Amino acid sequence: MTSGLLITLEGIEGAGKSTVARWVVEWLGKHSIRAHLTREPGGTELAERVRRIVLERGSETVSATAETLLMFAARAIHLDNLIRPALARGEWVVCDRFTDATRAYQGAARGVDRTWIEALARRVQGDLEPACTLLLDLPVPVGLARARSRQSGPADRFEAETQAFFEQVRAGYLEQARREPRRIHIIDAAAALEDVQRQVTAVLARMAPAAEGEA
Numbered sequence: 001m002t003s004g005l006l007i008t009l010e011g012i013e014g015a016g017k018s019t020v021a022r023w024v025v026e027w028l029g030k031h032s033i034r035a036h037l038t039r040e041p042g043g044t045e046l047a048e049r050v051r052r053i054v055l056e057r058g059s060e061t062v063s064a065t066a067e068t069l070l071m072f073a074a075r076a077i078h079l080d081n082l083i084r085p086a087l088a089r090g091e092w093v094v095c096d097r098f099t100d101a102t103r104a105y106q107g108a109a110r111g112v113d114r115t116w117i118e119a120l121a122r123r124v125q126g127d128l129e130p131a132c133t134l135l136l137d138l139p140v141p142v143g144l145a146r147a148r149s150r151q152s153g154p155a156d157r158f159e160a161e162t163q164a165f166f167e168q169v170r171a172g173y174l175e176q177a178r179r180e181p182r183r184i185h186i187i188d189a190a191a192a193l194e195d196v197q198r199q200v201t202a203v204l205a206r207m208a209p210a211a212e213g214e215a
């Protein structure tokens, strides 16, 4: 049996990752590819508990170092219990955020040392890398307006961040895409959803042999 592929979606808040991730799983299903939809931080019962710790705005300080370690702790649990077993069964995994989010949020925006992030990534992931990453890119005010129009309840630790913070996140993602142009595909996420889906189809069709000719 051949092993499955890991596809990740990245972008700032409100870029449309969750919407597009659901659509990607449906698209793969129509092409006879079984895919799991999951997210980070989270994805398993235990990793979702870590997610709650890292997102909630409590009274104690959570340093950028602690935040980075929590992201990788959740990722290690997620990899061991969901991602690696699924890939070993030959299934695909569509993951809403992965290590590029740590590079962008903790690295580019919070200033955590990049070498340390890469060392943790190697330790936690080994040689596992996404086969393809869809970077949903759009101007920060557009993403924040989308996210805030839909937000219910109090803002979490990231939702409470400033526009300047998200500009650094976006710049961090675009820098990573320049470093890895073969893996990271920039999608114009400011476009209407049908156009975003068309751009994503062009990428997926190159990965899913059954869908050749559809792009």
Ligand code: Z5A
Binding pocket: 011, 012, 013, 014, 015, 016, 017, 018, 019, 020, 040, 041, 071, 096, 097, 098, 099, 100, 101, 102, 103, 105, 106, 146, 147, 150, 158, 159, 189, 190, 191, 192, 193, 194, 196
């Ligand atoms: N984080 C981190 O710091 N380090 C890490 O390593 C990881 C994560 C893994 C939780 O992530 C936080 O964790 C995240 C970074 C941090 N915080 N932030 N920011 P999350 O993914 O759960 O949270 P999020 O980015 O805030 O998700 P989101 O706001 O739900 O954004 P989204 O998934 O990209 O958007 P969406 O829900 O699909 O769409 C938003 C709205 O726009 C919705 O009403 C859609 O119907 C609409 N939409 C979507 N596409 C379109 C188009 N094309 N046109 C018009 N409207 C659209």
